[in-house]
Amino acid sequence: MPYDISYELLSFEKSNGEPAGTYNDLVHQVYLGRYDAVVGDTTILANRSSYVDFTFPFIKSGVGLVVPMGETVKRDLFDFFKPLSWRLWLTSLASFFVVGITVWVLEHRFNPDFQGTGRYQASTILWFAFSTMVFAPRERVLSFGARFLVIAWYFIVLVLTQSYTASLASLLTTQQLNPTITSMRSLLERGETVGYQRTSFIHGKLREVGFPESHLVPFDTAEECDGLLSNGTKKGGFSAAFLEVPYLKIFLGQYCQDYKMVEEPFNVDGFGFVFPIASPLVADVSRAILKVAESPKAMELERAWFKKKEASCPDPVTNPDPNPSVTSRQLGVDSFKVLFLGVFVICALTLGSFILRFLWKSKGEANLWKKFRETEESSYIKVEKCPCTPSLPKPQDSSQATNPADKK
Template identity: 75%
Template structure:
């Protein structure tokens, strides 16, 4: 496009109002390279235009050439085309010098060609050689490095300029290697997931002296601010809250949905002006349900809706939803009751049946092992069969509560008893702790486990007023007479506490975001047991075909991938009771009873150690006795006292100062 034609185009565009805020004009090198030749009045009409300009680096040779040009051609500026022409002539002169001028001959023209006007001209034999030489010419010209790559000049560096009243200003550069950069000497920057062109260019003044990035389209409100409808809620105000100051008559909009929308607008690649308008009657009450609010966008009364608006199929038939900014669903919450029956059998519940049986066997095994090790050396473990049997059980089971009166003398028995004492200590302490927890804490289980049981029993249930849940429950088979609406968490709590027999409900249905808030306040009383209905989540509402939907959805993804999303959740979905878990992570505060019972798996290592010591000591004793008896008379030797033992020698010594061992006043004879 010629510069004169470009001037007339922009003068006419300004007259038609196409150079005001909201418009974008981008020009190529054909006009920007000759911008200096356009008069000042026409340049002012082009203010705010972006363009690409061939970048020519300043050099000493270029300054000297321009000085000579001004001396010879005063009043005429030299543009890039003149500099290219000068470099082209220079390259041709260098090529001619290198090729030489020895073969400047011409051949006759090809008479078969239709060149009647040039029949007298011949064909140069010098051309092909000159072309080959010219392809290899390299030098530093006025416009930069001059060289051919595969028959083409090397790519140029383009300067991105912004037309202003005084001419132009540089806002960045484009190179084939680095793309967009603010300066040529800076390190190249990668275009990350959250990076935009604004990070790689300087500030731009747009048409109409606008500083915000134009949208590229006209919003449905004819350039005015977006009129955004906000639902008026009486409960769950952590999501959306509309507060009117009666003194100043100003309205304040707060809540998670409002804060998230504001974060999304800040993440948009351009500015969006908007104003919140509460969907309420003159008396401050809600003007309708959520379907009514969404329908206002379809009627054109609002340009958008921001709030806890759920994406459902029937609404998407006449409006467009953005990508969901919070996942949702419908959860069923029910009261919990204490499942632990405290009676006389509660003493046995801390330990599982298998642990009780294993422990009993261990007591008997340890008692028998100690009896075998002490029978020959300790009079307390000898006597009639009934006495020995009672000693085994007495010694083994009395270790649970106190040290037995019988002393042990053999080294193996002492090692076994010490190991057994440690095991009994760990077991009794664990049993005491588990029993205390069982008797003092509640084991809460839900009263109802599924929606189908509610339908089978014809139970009364509650639901959020003015939500789509009513339609879902009707579709599931609940009769209208069995449905009770509620607005706030307190109303829901009251209905569940009363129960169906006292005018309350057996269960309540809430969307997941509301359910998080509810459990953050009443976690120890209620529990979500099922998620019977699936929905996409909360989304922002726009008219069908609005160009804002795609850009807002992209901005939602940016916010969700940033730490800002978690920060907003922690701020608005915080727990209200210290005893409640964090509703964002929402762990189960009531583990099942089976997880509280102690089993063999908790003590298997201790059992293994005790059994190992029993086998080792008993095996060593048996082998030693077999070696002494040479394999014959084992049972006879086992029944007789070991007179060679250290204890027997000490008792028989007249110089012994140790107290005499108690004697059992019975006649000793071997029992077979």
């Protein structure tokens, strides 16, 4: 301020220490001339500005909706399906069949591990494809194309299984807290009882949007608000509370683990000082407020006002919402699109190369299917069967055995 002002501070309260009225009553005292000004947390409202003047707001404000946090995840017998979307399950299943069939096509003409009766070969395809999820299959892969495909498929299976394991572990072990109520509209539709600051203008706002008087419960302190929210509607409390944002920061700085602000249904200009209309002090005080707001002193004041009381809670100034909503995100095809596309391209290239080579070698053949099922003897891959275990010499007949002592 460019000049000194002499002042006397008076409390707007009764002899017993209780408030002498609401904030509207306090502002009205300035209009009546009983007070020269109001210095405090008075919210700038349009209806109040019709009979008094406000300075520039010294702190931003608003009305926030605070609701309890609760465990909303339901456990069931099919939780192990939830980490992956149904599209990813189907894509993975189809990929197992495609890879298994491709490896069989590339190997069965010269690899004895992929030969045999039709039923045996079909079971080998399924066994080879799905066994790659947990261990290396016993069937040998000999051709270059099949080996290249299997290496790429092993990498995809590794990424899929690790991602699935991590997602399932998070789903089963992490406590997922979410708001029990998400908006003011849901409170109105369900006919819930709500709380509000006793002397605040919030009561009038709630009545305007349709809350009946019987569903409004006032409170004075943060401790009282916590107790009523904990009790809930069935035990004489309320389901949600409406607080001005500065008070909401203080509340969450003390009870950050149990509550969350989900909505800011009412916007207001902020807290300002109150003067009679046309008072010359309004402009000078507003300039002084702007100077403080533009200096580092403003952050120091805000940290002093909204100091957290609970050590485990984050700073309410830098993180006013300590409980962001936690949702379980399913892994979808988009997360692995490049990997699946790469495997399908390898399948197409190896199959295309095999088909061209087969057709080139089968010129003039009348029955290509019969030729396809025949064992290829002229392959560049030489398969040597494992030698059998050498047979042990046959024991001599006991009747023909001679005693060395008899020769003496």
